[in-house]
Amino acid sequence: MRTYPSKRDGWLLAVIGVAGLVALSGVATIFNAPTPIGLKAVFTVIILGSAGLVGWLLVATGYEVSNTTLTVRSGPFTWVVALDDIEEIYPSRNPLSSPALSLDRIAIRSRGSRLPLLISPADREEFLVDLARRSPGLVKDGSRYRRVGE
Secondary structure (H helix, E strand, O other), rough: OEEEEEOOOOOHHHHHHHHHHHHHHHHHHHOOOOOHHHHHHHHHHHHHHHHHHHHHHHEEEEEOOOOOOEEEEEEEEEEEHHHHHEEEEEEEOOOOOOOOOOOOOOEEEEEOOOOOOOEOOOOOOHHHHHHHOOOOOOEOOOOEEEEEOO
């Protein structure tokens, strides 16, 4: 089993950092406002909980390749894809929400899934070679990998 961390775009980390500072200033503002302590507590829990979730996503987004599965983890969320179900892998810059901390992504289209899974391994080439080695039906075709022989 091999683990690959997500690539992290600097601009994304900057945006998240600024959002974190805004959240903390929101907590300070709430505590300085003449509002009931119960309301202060509720807003503080919501803001700090949201900041904690974002921090968890930043720290715990990565991809694990075993001999039979690709496991994608992003904070509290997990996706498991059987290697035999992968039909195609191709480069993507799709900005949809996904377990990727970079827009330099790869899309993984698998059987039984309507939308591709978008991920961003830091070492894309090593990740793709490892995935293809563990799933012999995946063959490189230009910048894509496709399932052949089925």
